Amino acid sequence: xxxxxxxxxxxxxxxxxxxxxxxxxxxxxxxxxxxxxxxxxxxxxxxxxxxxxxxxxxxxxxxxxxxxxxxxxxxxxxxxxxxxxxxxxxxxxxxxxxxxxxxxxxxxxxxxxxxxxxxxxxxxxxxxxxxxxxxxxxxxxxxxxxxxxxxxxxxxxxxxxxxxxxxxxxxxxxxxxxxxxxxxxxxxxxxxxxx
Ligand code: CUA
Numbered sequence: 001x002x003x004x005x006x007x008x009x010x011x012x013x014x015x016x017x018x019x020x021x022x023x024x025x026x027x028x029x030x031x032x033x034x035x036x037x038x039x040x041x042x043x044x045x046x047x048x049x050x051x052x053x054x055x056x057x058x059x060x061x062x063x064x065x066x067x068x069x070x071x072x073x074x075x076x077x078x079x080x081x082x083x084x085x086x087x088x089x090x091x092x093x094x095x096x097x098x099x100x101x102x103x104x105x106x107x108x109x110x111x112x113x114x115x116x117x118x119x120x121x122x123x124x125x126x127x128x129x130x131x132x133x134x135x136x137x138x139x140x141x142x143x144x145x146x147x148x149x150x151x152x153x154x155x156x157x158x159x160x161x162x163x164x165x166x167x168x169x170x171x172x173x174x175x176x177x178x179x180x181x182x183x184x185x186x187x188x189x190x191x192x193x194x195x
Contacts, residue, residue: 060141079190087111094123097165103192107181124160148175
């Protein structure tokens with residue numbers, strides 16, 4: 001085979017590879033690359049289907065265009081709510097370029113569950129020095145639970161680039177003593193009044 005190839009181009013100088021060999025080698029590599037690509041696509045698609053990959057941190061879905069009309073994320077339901085077991089749930093909407101409500105009060109020393117969704121694009125939600133760090137995607141509810149051991153203020157920036165106002169998108173969490181928190185109504189908890 002190699003002999004035949006060289007016989008067809010006997011006049012080539014040293015170091016120059018005959019065209020037929022170059023073509024054959026290139027087409028072999030092309031087939032190899034296409035096969036690799038196909039294998040990788042199969043792996044990606046099958047693992048995402050079999051592993052049920054989805055945005056963090058659960059598979060709850062919500063209609064992003066009807067958030068304000070009904071359901072869990074209507075305006076009157078946003079902010080910090082007490083649960084019968086003594087824990088609290090904080091509901092927030094991320095929207096270009098703010099978190100609604102802009103500030104939330106939570107009690108120290110009790111489990112705090114954050115439930116968030118986005119009304120437009122993908123945002124990020126992080127509370128430095130805690131385990132809270134999640135993506136907030138439209139049509140999905142992100143849920144993360146934490147506990148604040150001490151009274152204090154936490155800045156809550158958006159950490160996923162979401163547009164020109166991304167750098168100005170932040171909110172904060174005011175952690176207050178349990179007793180002070182218990183005496184506040186929902187509106188006060190959203191205004192972050194210090195007590
Ligand atoms: Cu929202 Cu960046």
